[in-house]
Amino acid sequence: MRLEVKGLEAGYGKAQVLFGLDLEVKEGELVALLGANGAGKTTLLRAISGLIPPWRGKVLWKGEDLRRFSPARRARLGLGHVPEGRQLFPLMTVEENLRLGAAFLAPEREREGFERVYTLFPRLAERRRQLAGTLSGGEQQMLAIGRALMGFPRILLVDEPSLGLAPRLAEEVLASIKQVTEEGVGVLLVEQNVALSLEVAARAYVMEHGRIVLQGPSSTLLEDSRIREAYLSL
């Protein structure tokens, strides 16, 4: 089971953002996608899950081209996406938000999903009757991840989960994402927190101006002088 991106080009209006990207994520691995603001990381995730159409190139799921698939259909295939800004349903309870993540599954799977999410994030279980809009930033991020997990994705795209969180909470959230991959889900993690991501991810891609400029195992990247200078300021 793998998600592949081949020669992907995309953008908004006339502005091209992605210039021929290649990338792959397999089940059970945690891959980080690093890069500065405006490098095109979020745009890449949006193109993978079908929110914007590709100009050229392909997104392949088990080798099948996803071009004609709506975002919802991709999600039902097993492609999860925790979008930028969490995009929760603020006037609905934690439990209702989670139920919506399993909206296309059989009811038995829903119960299984609740168990899985509440085990991963016990804090959400405590707040299950609370409105999502009233949660703290960290809890909202947990809910966004939990909601995506309710659909039992095989591959999960996670956009900047540590954004706006205190360092300790950010670590907590990344640790739970690591735990998700240990359960067999492939995760593509977009992050600006390079040090923390390289700590949890097995390998990583580095993006600059819409291109992949560097890739490899996290241990190698941590030694790379360009990474150390540009992102870790060592």
Next chain:
Amino acid sequence: MELLLQTILNGLLMSGVYALVATGLALSLGVVGIVNFAHGEFLMVGAFLSYLLFAFRGTDPLLSLGLAFLAAFGVGALTYQGLIRPALKAPELNQMLLTFGLSILLQNLALLLFGADTRVVAPPYQATTLSLGPFFLGAVPLGAFLLSLAILLGLQVFLTRSRLGLAMRAVSQNRLAPGLLGIEAERVYLLAFGLAAALAGVAGVMLSVMLYASPTVGFIFTLKSFAIVALAGLGNLKGVVPAAFVLALAEALVSTYLPGGGGLVEAVFFLVLFLALVVRAWRLA
């Protein structure tokens, strides 16, 4: 004192149907995000359906309720597919002109088919009244009130318990996330718009007995529903019921206490709409 209580009672009984129609309007506004000036025409479809079934087949309006629900749902769903969906991304003004045009088209189509006369469905129980101490309750308004409440209660359960109902509330709160969760938002819009029309259609059957069926009966209710929705606050479904009561009560008071009040009743909603908007603007300022 008795007159006042009787007036309040009359207002209360009318508020159920108002809430039913306005809830439909609030659904299409909140979920689909469309200002639907043709909402009252779905009501008219229900009213004429009830009249035709009664006039030609002798069908009791109580039986027409279910048929009108389905028929109006169908008309609503077709309207969504054919007209609303292609215009979903269009500017708001275009959408409003579109639904306004549809309203005029349907009104004139009804005028052509049925003429301008008002037609009343008069089942044997139409004039039955129940007396409760010193007060009189019309059997039909009472039945319509209870039925409206039951339907709205059912809707509330549907929106909070069923997955489809949850999805309807979800798309009204966030347009991006449902797609990423495997929910086809357009299908949810279709069902929500159909459901909104169906609520109006059912109300139309009730009004064919309480009031009448005519080509323009729907348009008045579109305007009244806008007043109610503005009073409740856009997108606030729960506020619709109390807001409907306020409007119905105001109308009942005007009709009882103002000399020549009968003629002024149809202007009350303008006052309510006006006050709702002014007070809202004050609070924001």
